[in-house]
Amino acid sequence: MNKQISATEAAQILGVSVASLYSYVSRGLLSSVQHANTRSKRYDLDAVLHLAARRSDAKQGGHQVQSAVSWGLPLLETSISQIANGSLYYRGYDVKKLAQTSSLEQIACLLWDDQGRNYFTEDLSQVPLIKLPPIGKLSGIDSPVLQLMSVLPMLSAKADAEINTCGTKSGIDFDYAARLMRQMAALLLNVPFSTQAIHLQIATSWDCDFAQTDLIRSTLVLLADHELNASSFAVRCVASTGANLHLALCAGIAAVTGHRHGGGSALVEAFLNEAQSAEDFDSYIQEFFSTHEPTIAGFGHPLYPNGDPRADYLLERLEQLATDANNANNCTEAGTNFIPNSTTNTRLRAGLGYCRQTAQQLQLLPNMDCVLGLMKWAFLWPDYATSILFIIARSAAWIAHAQEQQTSGNLIRPRARYIGKYRDNREG
Numbered sequence: 091m092n093k094q095i096s097a098t099e100a101a102q103i104l105g106v107s108v109a110s111l112y113s114y115v116s117r118g119l120l121s122s123v124q125h126a127n128t129r130s131k132r133y134d135l136d137a138v139l140h141l142a143a144r145r146s147d148a149k150q151g152g153h154q155v156q157s158a159v160s161w162g163l164p165l166l167e168t169s170i171s172q173i174a175n176g177s178l179y180y181r182g183y184d185v186k187k188l189a190q191t192s193s194l195e196q197i198a199c200l201l202w203d204d205q206g207r208n209y210f211t212e213d214l215s216q217v218p219l220i221k222l223p224p225i226g227k228l229s230g231i232d233s234p235v236l237q238l239m240s241v242l243p244m245l246s247a248k249a250d251a252e253i254n255t256c257g258t259k260s261g262i263d264f265d266y267a268a269r270l271m272r273q274m275a276a277l278l279l280n281v282p283f284s285t286q287a288i289h290l291q292i293a294t295s296w297d298c299d300f301a302q303t304d305l306i307r308s309t310l311v312l313l314a315d316h317e318l319n320a321s322s323f324a325v326r327c328v329a330s331t332g333a334n335l336h337l338a339l340c341a342g343i344a345a346v347t348g349h350r351h352g353g354g355s356a357l358v359e360a361f362l363n364e365a366q367s368a369e370d371f372d373s374y375i376q377e378f379f380s381t382h383e384p385t386i387a388g389f390g391h392p393l394y395p396n397g398d399p400r401a402d403y404l405l406e407r408l409e410q411l412a413t414d415a416n417n418a419n420n421c422t423e424a425g426t427n428f429i430p431n432s433t434t435n436t437r438l439r440a441g442l443g444y445c446r447q448t449a450q451q452l453q454l455l456p457n458m459d460c461v462l463g464l465m466k467w468a469f470l471w472p473d474y475a476t477s478i479l480f481i482i483a484r485s486a487a488w489i490a491h492a493q494e495q496q497t498s499g500n501l502i503r504p505r506a507r508y509i510g511k512y513r514d515n516r517e518g
Contacts, residue, residue, distance in 0.1 A: 094123065094132040104142050114141070139512045166326065166502075170201055170490050171315040176396050178316065185312055186403045194288050194310040198271065198486035201315060202264050202493060209268040212285070234278050235477050239343050241277055245270070246336035262335060262493045270335070271485050278478045288482060296471055301411055305404070305465065306479070312400040312458070313480055315487030321345035321352075322484070322491045329492035330502040342488045343481055350386055355476040357387040358463025365444045375451050388445075388460030389452050397455040404461045405442075412439045438468040 095103075100120075101111045114120040115131075120141055122131035171180050178185040180197065181204050188197060195210040202209070231237045276283045279295045289310055293303035315322070321342040328338040346352035361378055368374035384390050391398045412435065441464045445456050462476040495502070 093135040094125075095135050095138065097122075097131055097133065100133040100138045103138050104145065136512050140509060143507060166318060166495075168318070168491070168494060170487065170494060171317050173317050173393050176394055177399055180315060186399055189308040189311040189400075189403055192311050193307060194314060194483060194486060195268070197311050197314045198268070198489070199264075201486055201490040202262075202267065207264075209264045210272075210285070212265065212269065234280065234474055235343060235347060235481065238274060238277050238481070239340050242274075242336045242340050242343075245273070246334045261497045262489060264489075264493075267335070267489045270339075271482075271489070274339075274485055275482050278482060292479070292482070296475065298469070302469055305407065305411075308407070309404065309462070309465070309479055310483040312403065313483035315484070315490070319351070320348070322487055325488045326491050326495040327502045329495045330498075330500060332496070335489065335492055338492045339485065339488055342484065346477065346481055346484070352477055352480055354386050354388055354457075354459030355463035355466065357382055358460050359467045359476075361387065361448075362441055362444055362463065362467045366440070371444070371447065372451060375448050379452060384452055384454050385457070386459075388463060389449060389456055390454035391457045394455075394457070398457040400458045401456050401461045404458075404465075405445075405456060408438060408461070408464070409442060412442060434469050437470070438464075441468045 097108050097111055101108045104111065104114075106114075111120070111133075115122050120133065120137060122133055125132045169181065171178065172182075173179075180188060181200055183200070188200075195208075199205075199207060199209055231240060272285065272288065273283055275288050275291060279291060281291060281295055284291055287307075289303065289307035292298075292306050296302075298306065318326075324341040324345045325338045328341040329335070349356075361382075364378070365371060365374060379387065379389075385392065445460060445464060449456055462479065465471070466475045
């Protein structure tokens with residue numbers, strides 16, 4: 091049975107007057123029960139101690155930390171990216187403007203040190219390749235994402251001992267980081283190491299047309315960073331211990347495998363697959379989202395109440411692409427902006443319609459997961475395509491966050507707010 095205490099005892103624990111204690115009750119912060127055979131109120135000791143703990147750590151930023159875990163104020167200072175006023179910025183540049191012409195390699199250099207240096211210029215003949223079994227040959231692992239996590243420790247063990255891949259306050263060797271990004275892309279795509287632009291490697295591997303190739307380029311830019319998301323925070327935690335960069339990257343990849351961070355696009359794809367056969371699409375929307383959280387399954391975003399700017403950018407391009415392709419009667423001229431495949435054009439127009447109707451019914455705008463799932467579904471990209479895009483793009487920011495955290499010299503070690511039982515072990 092929980093121990094109950096008097097109002098005077100409760101007020102003493104909380105360090106407030108009895109009048110303030112009563113105000114806590116009226117505000118719903120604490121509850122009281124009528125003491126048997128008297129008019130006095132009694133208070134549950136555990137509840138009082140929990141409230142005292144919350145009041146104490148609120149003075150030390152405890153409430154700020156708690157809200158940060160749930161889309162609140164930032165936990166750490168960073169000069170890498172910012173979400174403000176409904177927009178996303180990389181080192182002060184609006185990401186939608188960067189997505190118009192930039193490559194992922196250019197964005198990586200911007201995120202890493204903003205010094206204007208291109209770290210992706212090395213000659214292939216000068217690259218000391220690490221010989222590993224082809225990623226598709228790793229026995230017992232089908233997912234290229236999990237295969238990459240298996241390979242990264244081997245890369246770490248074989249890396250040149252003179253290369254600082256993470257572990258000293260001087261920071262990361264970005265020439266090596268550029269090579270590592272390319273090697274990760276090659277491993278995920280199961281293609282030979284190349285110095286070709288990463289978006290072109292992806293497009294070639296997936297047999298994409300001109301329009302899809304440029305969409306992939308923009309998508310990589312838009313996905314490159316997103317402030318202190320779960321995977322970037324995981325990377326920073328590991329990097330703060332002085333761990334090797336390869337292992338810090340493993341932490342980021344592990345976070346992406348979670349359905350609440352990297353799995354939303356898969357839900358969107360499943361939603362679109364079933365939508366094709368739904369007799370009553372409005373009823374199907376209600377049924378699907380009665381068991382799936384909209385923000386995880388492609389609609390709405392806590393940080394963007396007026397719409398995810400990354401999704402807005404890509405949706406505008408997709409809408410224009412579908413319109414142009416239809417008007418041009420599936421033009422096949424090389425280098426045009428049109429989709430030369432009637433199947434993908436039909437799927438794209440249908441998918442866009444499904445997403446518009448769902449957003450209208452839910453009163454929530456599509457987020458980046460929605461657009462990723464839509465593109466994979468419409469363009470018939472291969473399995474794991476969205477995860478591959480996400481990891482390749484976000485690896486640029488993970489390296490930047492590892493660098494920033496490492497050079498700060500600070501170990502990430504937050505305090506915990508205890509919410510368990512309090513045992514009566516006080517003196518007396």
